[in-house]
Amino acid sequence: MGRAPARNARKTVMTFEILLQTLASGVLIGLIYALVAIGLTMIFGVMDIVNFAHGEFLMLGMYASFWLFSLYALDPMFTLPLTVLMLFGVGVLIYKTVIRRIIDAPMLSQIFATFGLMFLLRGIAQFLWKPDFRSIENSIVNGGVNLLGIQLGLPQLVAGLGAVVVTGTIYWFLHRTKLGAALEATAADKEAARLMGIDSHKMFALAWGIGAACAGAAGALLSTFFPIFPEVGATFILIAFVVVNLGGFGSVAGAFIAGILIGVIEVMGGLLLGPQYKLAVVLVLFLAVLMFRPQGLMGKA
Amino acid sequence: MRTFPSLRRAAFGRVSPWLLAGIAAAAAVPVFVDSPAHLNFAILVLMAAQLGVAWNLLGGYAGQVSLGHAAFYGLGAYTSTMLLLNFGVNPWLGMVAGGLVAAVSSLAFGWSCFRLKGHYFAMATIAVAELVQILFTNWEFAGTAVGLYIPMSEQGWKFMVFSDKLPYYWLALGLLAATLGATWWIERSHVGYYLRAVKDEPDAARSIGINISRYKQIALSISAFFTAMGGSLYAQKELYIDPGSVLSTALSIKMALVSILGGVGTLFGPVVGSVILTLIEEFTRIFFGGTGRGTDTIIYAALIVAIAVFYPTGMVGWWRERVRRRGLPRGTSAGLKETDAKAMLPRSSSQGGAL
Numbered sequence: 001m002g003r004a005p006a007r008n009a010r011k012t013v014m015t016f017e018i019l020l021q022t023l024a025s026g027v028l029i030g031l032i033y034a035l036v037a038i039g040l041t042m043i044f045g046v047m048d049i050v051n052f053a054h055g056e057f058l059m060l061g062m063y064a065s066f067w068l069f070s071l072y073a074l075d076p077m078f079t080l081p082l083t084v085l086m087l088f089g090v091g092v093l094i095y096k097t098v099i100r101r102i103i104d105a106p107m108l109s110q111i112f113a114t115f116g117l118m119f120l121l122r123g124i125a126q127f128l129w130k131p132d133f134r135s136i137e138n139s140i141v142n143g144g145v146n147l148l149g150i151q152l153g154l155p156q157l158v159a160g161l162g163a164v165v166v167t168g169t170i171y172w173f174l175h176r177t178k179l180g181a182a183l184e185a186t187a188a189d190k191e192a193a194r195l196m197g198i199d200s201h202k203m204f205a206l207a208w209g210i211g212a213a214c215a216g217a218a219g220a221l222l223s224t225f226f227p228i229f230p231e232v233g234a235t236f237i238l239i240a241f242v243v244v245n246l247g248g249f250g251s252v253a254g255a256f257i258a259g260i261l262i263g264v265i266e267v268m269g270g271l272l273l274g275p276q277y278k279l280a281v282v283l284v285l286f287l288a289v290l291m292f293r294p295q296g297l298m299g300k301a
Numbered sequence: 302m303r304t305f306p307s308l309r310r311a312a313f314g315r316v317s318p319w320l321l322a323g324i325a326a327a328a329a330v331p332v333f334v335d336s337p338a339h340l341n342f343a344i345l346v347l348m349a350a351q352l353g354v355a356w357n358l359l360g361g362y363a364g365q366v367s368l369g370h371a372a373f374y375g376l377g378a379y380t381s382t383m384l385l386l387n388f389g390v391n392p393w394l395g396m397v398a399g400g401l402v403a404a405v406s407s408l409a410f411g412w413s414c415f416r417l418k419g420h421y422f423a424m425a426t427i428a429v430a431e432l433v434q435i436l437f438t439n440w441e442f443a444g445t446a447v448g449l450y451i452p453m454s455e456q457g458w459k460f461m462v463f464s465d466k467l468p469y470y471w472l473a474l475g476l477l478a479a480t481l482g483a484t485w486w487i488e489r490s491h492v493g494y495y496l497r498a499v500k501d502e503p504d505a506a507r508s509i510g511i512n513i514s515r516y517k518q519i520a521l522s523i524s525a526f527f528t529a530m531g532g533s534l535y536a537q538k539e540l541y542i543d544p545g546s547v548l549s550t551a552l553s554i555k556m557a558l559v560s561i562l563g564g565v566g567t568l569f570g571p572v573v574g575s576v577i578l579t580l581i582e583e584f585t586r587i588f589f590g591g592t593g594r595g596t597d598t599i600i601y602a603a604l605i606v607a608i609a610v611f612y613p614t615g616m617v618g619w620w621r622e623r624v625r626r627r628g629l630p631r632g633t634s635a636g637l638k639e640t641d642a643k644a645m646l647p648r649s650s651s652q653g654g655a656l
Contacts, residue, residue: 050420101610107419108366108561109613115554116605123602126595230595238431241424280435283428287413290425 017149022271023264024150028160030263032218035163036236037243037255038170039214045187045250046207047103052114053094054240055233056121057212061087061219062228063125066134069223075140076223077158083220084166084213091212095205103204118233125230132229139224159221166217167256170210174252183207187250238279239266242286319569327474331467340466344538346579347473348531353559353571354480355527360557361566362484362493363520364500365415369426370528370556372410372433373403375548377529378536379437382449392461396533403529404522411518427550434548448543451536461537469538476534477572480527484568487523496520500566528556562608564617573616 040054064083065076076083094117102113141158144151174180185193186203194200218236226232243262247254262282269281334340352374359365380402381395390398414425438446456462463469487493495516498506507513536542555578563574581604582597589596612619 050424098606098610102613105609105613108557108565109609111366111368111420111423112558112561113606113609116602116609119598119602120606123595123598127599131595238427241427245421245424276439277435280432283432283435286428287425287432290417290421290428291413 018271020150022267024147024152025156026264026267027260028152028156028263029267030260031160031163031167032222032259033236033239033243033263034256034259035166035218035221036215037240037247037259038167038252039211039218040240041244041247041250041252041255042170042214043207043211044244046183047099047204049099049102049110050114050241051211052111052237053117053121053233054211054215055235055237056118056125057087057090057215057233058219058222058236059125059228059230059233060090060121061216062223062226062232063129063219064216065220065223066136066228069136069139076136076220077140077162080162080217080220084217087216087219088209088213090216091208091210092205094212095208099204099208100201118237122230122233129230131231134228135226136223136228141224153225155225159224162221163218166214167252170214171252173210179206239282242282242289245286246289323569323572331470337466340470342579342583344466344470344473345583346575347470347477348535348538349555349559349579350572350575351473351477351480352528352531352556353563353575354477354484354568355524355531356556357560357565357567357571358484358487358524358527359517359520361560361570362488362496362500363517364566365517365521366419366423366557367426367521367524368423368550368553368557369410369428369430370524371548371550371552372430373407373525373528374532374535374552374556375433375437375542375544376403376406377532378542378547379443379449379532380529381533382451382536382542383443385451386449391459392533392537396461396530396537399529399533400526403525403532407521407525408518410525411514411521415514415517415521427553430548430550430553434544434550437548438544444543446544448541448546451540453540462540469534472534472537476527476530481568481572483523483527487520488568492516492519558605561615564615564619567615567617570615570617577616 036054036058039057040051043049043051043054061083064086065079068074068079068082069076098113098117102110105113139155141155144153145157146152147157172180174184182193182198183203183206185196186198186200190200193203239262243255243258246262247256247258262285265285266278266282270278273281330343331340334343352370356367356370359367377396377399380399381390381392384390384395384398385392410426410429414422414429417425437443443449451462453462453464456464458468461472487496495506495511498511499513499516503513532547535547539546559574559578560571561574562578563572564570581601585597585600589600608615614622
């Protein structure tokens with residue numbers, strides 16, 4: 001009888017450690033979700049189009065890192081700026097070739113144009129790089145670190161920090177530069193911005209470029225510890241929708257906070273209900289938010 | 302509200318040559334088609350058309366773009382199959398039971414999603430369907446991800462299991478006819494008028510006392526019922542179901558795509574769309590599918606994008622536009638409506654949100 005409390009105490013300590021560990025990994029993956037969602041929310045905020053192909057930008061970012069690593073032995077962390085630039089180009093190109101033509105189209109056409117793009121980019125990836133799972137071994141970010149008793153993977157930690165840096169840059173761009181202000185003005189009121197001499201087509205292209213670049217950056221950061229395959233975007237797009245909704249459509253700061261929140265909720269849900277219900281927990285939350293607070297936690301009514 | 306008999310006759314009179322030709326063609330297919338592969342193609346067309354017609358009730362007539370209809374399809378397939386395997390319930394009954402289960406489930410679906418509009422509604426329906434898929438993938442009783450097999454031991458019309466393709470052709474044709482009939486009836490009943498009002502002028506509809514949610518729900522329930530029956534038929538035809546084949550988001554998209562390709566909110570649009578889409582699918586699969594490198598996906602996807610960009614009103618809308626431009630009398634099924642082709646589609650709001 002006397003030993004029971006001691007055993008209980010040890011069990012509690014264990015659970016507490018597991019809890020902390022889980023929380024930390026939830027925050028880290030949440031930062032990546034935030035980065036993906038920021039790109040999505042930006043495109044939606046500026047031109048009111050939901051980009052179903054957003055996960056595929058992330059996939060392209062992962063493959064860019066993978067090929068630069070395996071062909072030229074350049075580490076994903078160093079090629080990050082290059083990946084971001086490439087994806088910016090892809091985003092602008094997609095805007096100019098497809099999205100530009102459907103700005104005033106019925107919502108159904110908009111949904112199906114980006115849905116089609118999603119399948120198209122997946123198909124192209126499968127054609128060029130085969131459906132195999134690939135991974136980057138021996139990146140410079142490797143192994144684990146022990147932070148205050150919590151064991152964390154270095155790749156995850158670096159990815160989380162990288163996501164914070166990129167998000168910070170976007171925030172700075174939107175709030176401290178003239179171009180960012182023009183983008184925000186277009187998001188707030190297209191017509192008024194046009195009257196002030198802001199070319200809305202340029203702003204739309206910019207939003208698609210930055211949106212794709214954010215997803216590309218997330219892909220590059222993920223590439224050191226996540227399997228790379230043509231359909232990898234599917235995992236992230238649903239979660240990105242949830243994050244964008246929770247944060248309020250069009251809100252960068254909202255998406256950042258919501259991303260971390262969703263990361264933690266997902267990981268905790270997995271811990272409590274089993275990993276197969278991770279996504280289910282997030283989706284239930286998503287529906288609840290849609291129903292009771294469609295403007296999101298931080299969005300305006 | 303009742304339509305005038307003369308008006309009804311006029312509408313029917315205009316349809317009849319096309320309708321008769323369609324019926325004749327459908328009846329002639331088994332006479333001229335010998336090869337099981339070609340008959341199978343015809344069955345695929347009919348089954349996809351039936352799903353498109355069912356989707357169109359909600360997506361086209363009521364203007365609610367659902368991307369989660371696979372949930373109902375899967376419910377139908379699983380209900381009839383699980384009833385058969387566990388309780389020996391006859392598939393004919395199981396099919397109706399599946400339809401009813403889906404129609405009842407659609408109350409929850411509608412309750413949770415109908416207060417949302419446009420993009421939000423579409424995304425919520427994706428989430429609901431994903432949830433259903435996760436549940437079935439992890440549900441022991443439903444065979445988890447492994448799926449369920451229907452035994453071939455008992456065959457014939459009574460058990461809705463055949464080693465031959467032809468009976469499935471008639472079954473698919475019959476189900477399509479029933480779904481078309483239900484849509485045709487709704488289109489001409491007061492529900493159809495209310496649905497059009499709900500879609501085009503929701504505020505005006507509300508102001509004259511139409512209970513918008515109720516009519517959306519009616520459209521959804523009927524749509525879910527027929528979608529689920531399509532799912533049961535699929536299970537009986539393939540004799541195997543798993544979450545990936547009857548609950549996937551790709552399936553929801555296909556149902557919507559068939560309608561969009563043909564023309565949303567038109568009676569026969571989804572049938573036209575199904576013929577085109579199934580042709581594209583099968584040809585790309587035959588010519589490029591063997592490479593295993595996704596060439597068929599690329600062509601399929603490129604066509605989706607092209608259609609979304611260049612033919613936003615679908616083939617029926619495109620055809621009407623062409624006929625109108627030539628100044629010829631219009632002779633398509635819904636000749637009574639003077640709808641601008643673009644107004645048939647729910648429009649996106651053009652307001653930007655705050656960044």
